[in-house]
Amino acid sequence: MPTVARATLPSTAVTRTRRYDLCARRRSDQSQHARGWSGAGRAALARTPLDDSVTPLAILDKRISTTSAGSILESITLSDPFLWIAFWTGTAALCLAVVLAIAIIAMRAALARQRNTADLVDWIWMPLLARIIAGDPIEPLPSLRPGESFLFLRVWIHLQASIRGDAALALNEMAVRLGCDRVARQYLLSRNRSRQLVGVLVLGYLRSADAWPVLLHLFHGADSATSLLALWAMVRTDPGTALKHAMRHILAREDWPLMRLVTILAEAPELCSEAVTRAVPLVDPAHLPRALSLAEALQIALPPRLLAEMLRNESIDVRLSALRVVATPDLLPVVRSLADHPDWRVRLQVSKAIGRIGDESDLTRLQKMLGDPEWWVRYRAAQVITHSLLLNLEEVRELYYATDDRFGKAMLETAIAEGTAR
Amino acid sequence: MDESTLENLLAWLGLVIDIPYWAAVWRQYRGSFNIQGSELIRGFTFFILAYFVLLNLCYLALNLMSLVTLYWRRHEQILDELPQVYTGLEQPITIVVPAYNEELTIASSIRSMLQLSYSEFEIVVVNDGSGDGTIDVLIREFALIPFPRAYPMRILTKPVLEVYQSTLHPNLRVVNKANGGKGDALNAGINVARYPLFCAVDADSVLQRDSLQLVVKPFRYGPDVIATGGTVRVANGCEVSGGFLTRVGLPSSPLALFQVVEYLRAFLFGRMGWSTINALLIVSGAFGVFRKDVVIEAGGYRTNTIGEDMELVVRLHRMMRERRRKYRIVFVPEPICWTEAPEDLKTLRNQRIRWQRGLSESLVSNWRLMFRLNGGAAGHLAFPFMLVFEWLGPLIELGGYVFMTLAFFSGYVSWYAFAVFLFVAVGLGILLSISGLLLEELAFHLYPKRRQLLVLGLFMILENIGYRQINSYWRLVGLCQWAAQKEAAWGEMKRKGVWQREI
Numbered sequence: 064m065p066t067v068a069r070a071t072l073p074s075t076a077v078t079r080t081r082r083y084d085l086c087a088r089r090r091s092d093q094s095q096h097a098r099g100w101s102g103a104g105r106a107a108l109a110r111t112p113l114d115d116s117v118t119p120l121a122i123l124d125k126r127i128s129t130t131s132a133g134s135i136l137e138s139i140t141l142s143d144p145f146l147w148i149a150f151w152t153g154t155a156a157l158c159l160a161v162v163l164a165i166a167i168i169a170m171r172a173a174l175a176r177q178r179n180t181a182d183l184v185d186w187i188w189m190p191l192l193a194r195i196i197a198g199d200p201i202e203p204l205p206s207l208r209p210g211e212s213f214l215f216l217r218v219w220i221h222l223q224a225s226i227r228g229d230a231a232l233a234l235n236e237m238a239v240r241l242g243c244d245r246v247a248r249q250y251l252l253s254r255n256r257s258r259q260l261v262g263v264l265v266l267g268y269l270r271s272a273d274a275w276p277v278l279l280h281l282f283h284g285a286d287s288a289t290s291l292l293a294l295w296a297m298v299r300t301d302p303g304t305a306l307k308h309a310m311r312h313i314l315a316r317e318d319w320p321l322m323r324l325v326t327i328l329a330e331a332p333e334l335c336s337e338a339v340t341r342a343v344p345l346v347d348p349a350h351l352p353r354a355l356s357l358a359e360a361l362q363i364a365l366p367p368r369l370l371a372e373m374l375r376n377e378s379i380d381v382r383l384s385a386l387r388v389v390a391t392p393d394l395l396p397v398v399r400s401l402a403d404h405p406d407w408r409v410r411l412q413v414s415k416a417i418g419r420i421g422d423e424s425d426l427t428r429l430q431k432m433l434g435d436p437e438w439w440v441r442y443r444a445a446q447v448i449t450h451s452l453l454l455n456l457e458e459v460r461e462l463y464y465a466t467d468d469r470f471g472k473a474m475l476e477t478a479i480a481e482g483t484a485r
Numbered sequence: 486m487d488e489s490t491l492e493n494l495l496a497w498l499g500l501v502i503d504i505p506y507w508a509a510v511w512r513q514y515r516g517s518f519n520i521q522g523s524e525l526i527r528g529f530t531f532f533i534l535a536y537f538v539l540l541n542l543c544y545l546a547l548n549l550m551s552l553v554t555l556y557w558r559r560h561e562q563i564l565d566e567l568p569q570v571y572t573g574l575e576q577p578i579t580i581v582v583p584a585y586n587e588e589l590t591i592a593s594s595i596r597s598m599l600q601l602s603y604s605e606f607e608i609v610v611v612n613d614g615s616g617d618g619t620i621d622v623l624i625r626e627f628a629l630i631p632f633p634r635a636y637p638m639r640i641l642t643k644p645v646l647e648v649y650q651s652t653l654h655p656n657l658r659v660v661n662k663a664n665g666g667k668g669d670a671l672n673a674g675i676n677v678a679r680y681p682l683f684c685a686v687d688a689d690s691v692l693q694r695d696s697l698q699l700v701v702k703p704f705r706y707g708p709d710v711i712a713t714g715g716t717v718r719v720a721n722g723c724e725v726s727g728g729f730l731t732r733v734g735l736p737s738s739p740l741a742l743f744q745v746v747e748y749l750r751a752f753l754f755g756r757m758g759w760s761t762i763n764a765l766l767i768v769s770g771a772f773g774v775f776r777k778d779v780v781i782e783a784g785g786y787r788t789n790t791i792g793e794d795m796e797l798v799v800r801l802h803r804m805m806r807e808r809r810r811k812y813r814i815v816f817v818p819e820p821i822c823w824t825e826a827p828e829d830l831k832t833l834r835n836q837r838i839r840w841q842r843g844l845s846e847s848l849v850s851n852w853r854l855m856f857r858l859n860g861g862a863a864g865h866l867a868f869p870f871m872l873v874f875e876w877l878g879p880l881i882e883l884g885g886y887v888f889m890t891l892a893f894f895s896g897y898v899s900w901y902a903f904a905v906f907l908f909v910a911v912g913l914g915i916l917l918s919i920s921g922l923l924l925e926e927l928a929f930h931l932y933p934k935r936r937q938l939l940v941l942g943l944f945m946i947l948e949n950i951g952y953r954q955i956n957s958y959w960r961l962v963g964l965c966q967w968a969a970q971k972e973a974a975w976g977e978m979k980r981k982g983v984w985q986r987e988i
Contacts, residue, residue: 149534150905153912156541160916163923164942170926171938217563224567256560264563287706288561320705322574360574438637473635480633480650 177214184214192222195237196230207241216243216261223268235269244269251277259289267296275300282309287318294319295327302331306338314342314350314357321353325360336363344369348378355384367393374398379406386412392420402428407437414440418447426453430462433471441470445478526897533885534906540874541913544751547758548920554761555818555928569698576704577605578697578774579683581674583667584610587688588617592626594688597728599654603697607656610688611674614643614664623659627651632658640672640785648677667770668786668793675777675785684774685794689824691720691730692772696821700774703815711779711801712814714760714768716753718931719745720823730823733931735940740833742944743952744826749921750948753818760816764867766802766847768814770794772822779805779812790850792843799847802863803854820929834959841879841963848876879960885910886954914949921945 188211191201207215223234238244243265250262251274263281266274274296281293294313297305306328313324328335339358343365346354355373358365365388373385374397382401386409389398398416401409414432417425432444449459456479463475580598584591591610598608612620623629629649636648643665651657662673671685682704684697700715721736736742759765768775773794780786783804786793798814805812827833848871854860855868889906892898922941925931932938 145531145534146902146905149538149909152538153905153908156909156912156916160912160919163916163919167919167923167926167938170923171935174930217566220563221566221568256557257563260560260563288564292564317707320707322572322705325572325574326570360572442635470635473633476633477635 180210181214184211184218187211188215188218192218192234192237195233196222196226198229198233201237204237204240207243207246212243212246213258213261215241216246216265219243220261220264220268231268238265238269244271244273247271248274248277251281256286256289260292263289263292263296267292267299270300272300279308282312290316291319291323291327295330298327298330302334306331306334310338310342311346314346314354317353321356321360324357328357328361332361335361339363340365340369348381351376351378352380352384355381355388359384359388363388364390367391370394371397374401379409383408383412386416389416390419392422395420395422399425399428402432407435407440410435410437410440411443414443414447418443418451421447421451421453423453429453430466430471433466433474434468441474442477445471445474446481449475449478449482526892529888530892530898530902530906533881533889534909536881536885537906537910537913540878541917543870543874544755544917545920548754548917548924549758550761551754551757551818551924552927554757555924558818559928571604573604575604576682576701577607577680578603578701579674579678579680579777580606580608580686580697581671581678581683582608582610582686582688583613583670583674584615584619584688585613585664585667585670586615586617586619588615588619588622591619591688592622593728594690595623595627595657598686598692599657600694600728601692601697602694603701605680606697607658607679608654609658609660609674609677611660611662611670613662613666613670620659620661624649627657627659628653629659636677638676639781640676642669642673642676645673666788666793668788668790671793672785672788675780678777681777682774683777683780684772685770686822687771687824690717690771691723691725691728691823693730693821696772699819699821700772700817703813703817704774704776709811710776710813710815711805712768712773712775712798714756714765714814714816715772715774715821716816716818717748717769717771717822717824718753718820719748719826721745721826721828723823725823735932735937736826736828738828739944740830741826741828742940743948744833746918746921746941746944746948747952747956749925750918750945751921754921754924756816757818759862759867760814762862762866763813764862765814765816766799766863766867766871767795768798768816769822771824787850790843790846791839792847795843796847796850799851799854799868803851803857806854806857806859806861806864809859818928820931834962837956837959838963838966841876841960842967844871844876845964845967848872876964879957879964882957883954883961886957911949914953915946918945918948 187205191204194201219234219238223231226234247262247265247269248271250258251266253259253262259281263278266278278293278297278300281289282297284290284293294305294309297309313319313328339354339361340363343351343354343358351373355365357363370385370389371394373381374389374394376382376385386398386401395417398413398420401413402417404410404413410432414429417429421429426448429444429448433441433448435441435444448454448462454462459475459479463472463479466472466475580601582595582598587594595608595610610623612623629651632648632650643663645660645662647661649659649661651659658677660673660677662670665673674685675683682701684700686692696715700713703710703713719736719741720730721738721741722734723730724732724734735745756765756767770793775797779801780797783797783800785797787796787800790796801812801814827836848868854864855872857864860868885906889898889903893900893903919942922938922945932941
């Protein structure tokens with residue numbers, strides 16, 4: 064190991080002036096360095112009278128670097144600061160590697176213990192859970208040990224997500240008898256995110272109104288997963304109050320995936336439909352496309368008057384979202400007026416909307432769209448012609464042969480082939 | 486604290502930050518290396534040491550960022566374990582499979598892809614002018630019939646000879662085209678794709694049933710996400726049945742084992758670290774999902790490069806930054822794609838040369854990303870990192886080893902300086918490798934057996950003594966070949982596939 068004298072704090076402060084004096088003294092000895100780094104020269108320098116206080120310079124002075132003279136111990140010193148840093152970096156790296164290796168082994172051991180506990184929980188509780196789901200009352204119910212709570216609740220949650228009806232209610236009753244609602248409320252207040260999520264899930268399945276204040280607090284949090292889960296629990300517990308409070312946030316939170324929202328709001332479809340219909344006119348214009356997308360995903364029939372307004376909105380995104388939701392023939396005149404819109408995406412959605420609500424008089428319009436400069440407009444128009452109820456297969460073939468436009472013809476051919484392939 | 490203690494503390498602090506003082510110390514002790522010779526040798530030695538330290542510290546920083554992300558994601562595991570219900574709102578995907586001379590394995594690969602668990606997807610196989618019977622196998626196995634070829638030619642490709650539709654699987658189509666390379670084949674697949682997302686998959690990739698669900702997940706969170714990269718793991722030693730992975734194992738070949746370690750150290754957690762700061766410059770060509778409209782806007786895959794996958798991603802970063810549009814390119818850490826790693830030196834060598842050439846082409850053709858004011862982490866951190874540590878890395882690393890060895894034997898560098906150099910290089914490398922294993926344990930725990938852990942630990946040490954250096958040499962060859970503009974070739978991959986069973 065290199066010999067490095069440890070620094071000791073000077074009894075008196077080393078002033079800047081003193082340090083510069085030392086530097087000046089060193090500069091005057093440059094000629095010694097010009098001769099090379101001989102052991103004698105270094106030793107002589109080390110013996111140069113310095114300030115009595117122990118300075119970093121003096122510490123470095125004591126290191127001797129020589130290849131030709133001195134003992135083996137002296138020869139393996141690191142007199143250069145960079146070498147010194149490099150050596151200790153390598154040493155620190157290896158020590159840290161050893162620490163990480165120990166951490167890996169410790170993690171393995173912890174995982175093995177957790178697996179054993181999980182196996183034990185499964186062995187004790189799975190048969191009981193199966194009997195409860197089957198409608199078999201169990202008396203008396205064994206008590207749940209504190210160390211088993213988390214693992215038991217994970218299994219319980221998994222079963223709850225897979226079943227419905229009386230079996231779910233029976234599981235809820237079992238959880239309450241075991242005191243799981245109390246445990247779940249404790250988990251809500253935990254800093255451990257896993258436990259928080261488990262707590263929210265349990266209280267959501269139990270539809271526990273007691274936890275409402277904490278759920279509301281989590282709902283307003285920044286964490287997407289936790290806030291969304293809190294919304295789910297609130298909707299399950301009291302959908303009316305939850306939707307009344309949450310709809311504004313639902314439409315504004317872009318970090319909440321629409322798919323997940325649809326799953327949550329599908330728990331209360333009628334209340335949700337009312338809430339969305341009430342919220343859409345009042346929503347911030349920037350969030351209007353999202354609101355309309357939600358309405359489309361939930362298959363909510365928005366009032367035609369409201370949709371007509373959206374279809375006349377200046378924003379292309381709002382018009383596109385509104386076109387996707389159009390489902391009543393009342394809006395045909397407005398939809399038709401957009402058939403020649405300069406933006407191809409609008410024309411595309413118009414063709415799809417006509418496919419849903421159009422009538423025979425729209426065939427001409429669709430035929431015209433077969434010659435649209437945008438491929439996707441031609442494609443959708445061809446799909447609407449071939450797959451809607453406007454024409455039967457024979458009539459479609461006739462139309463194909465009657466079409467002069469080669470692009471339109473090709474598109475019809477593709478749409479017919481796709482239909483045949485399906 | 487009393488006055489005298491404070492005074493001393495301030496004095497020591499003043500000492501530490503007193504630059505003229507340390508400059509004087511440097512002048513005093515610059516000869517302590519005992520180097521007889523020019524300042525250049527000393528300076529170069531310091532540079533090599535600093536390079537190794539900096540390289541490994543950067544990787545450690547990436548691993549640390551990965552650790553934070555993994556720790557956070559781990560808590561959501563309870564949600565991932567719940568039964569997943571399709572809402573019908575999932576974005577449909579087109580899986581584009583470029584195929585070249587794959588007659589032996591293409592049918593089984595496509596059959597396994599058809600069994601993927603996802604709400605709506607289609608598969609477009611692009612036969613890129615194969616010289617063997619790939620197209621005949623496809624026609625026979627999937628009852629293909631010619632299909633009308635009306636599709637938008639958004640990206641120019643080599644001529645398409647025919648488009649086929651499978652009568653057995655409505656969501657399977659095959660494009661038969663003239664040979665144009667992998668990039669050209671992917672572009673043809675993009676042209677034919679119906680859906681807004683497309684997934685580029687290698688024909689020999691082994692996916693998991695839920696691979697699509699996992700890799701598409703980030704797209705749920707908004708239109709900002711333009712691409713996601715799936716984790717590619719080494720399939721050697723694993724059991725595959727029916728085209729899906731059934732059991733994870735370690736390979737018996739030492740070369741493959743080194744690659745397992747390498748994947749953990751550099752490919753997996755390095756990329757995850759970059760992803761956390763939206764600076765991921767590589768999405769593996771073996772498995773990546775892209776928004777079709779964005780890729781078309783960028784011009785599709787380049788056909789005159791051998792690293793078309795990385796080049797596209799770097800170009801996407803550049804394009805989005807130039808147009809000042811909000812975007813994210815995300816790395817999905819779950820193991821969802823498995824591929825066979827080369828088990829012979831020649832194939833591995835060709836692969837690494839090819840990768841280095843691809844890297845060179847990608848960086849040079851998109852160098853503007855680094856100098857953009859709004860380059861972000863991609864331009865100001867990831868790009869320079871790639872440039873210095875990955876692109877020039879082999880030159881400096883190998884140059885460092887060669888220089889230090891020669892200098893030592895010539896007496897220009899003392900033996901302890903040489904020893905310290907090796908100590909730092911190997912020590913930091915081992916630390917990095919073990920941090921990769923720690924993250925693997927924390928996040929996935931794919932290797933549960935004690936023996937597997939011991940073998941990985943051993944190879945993590947051995948990797949730094951020989952394998953990394955050989956790799957650097959091959960990468961240097963790749964760099965030289967690129968510089969000499971030598972014609973690139975994919976070479977032939979010797980597939981063993983002994984772990985695959987017939988469907």
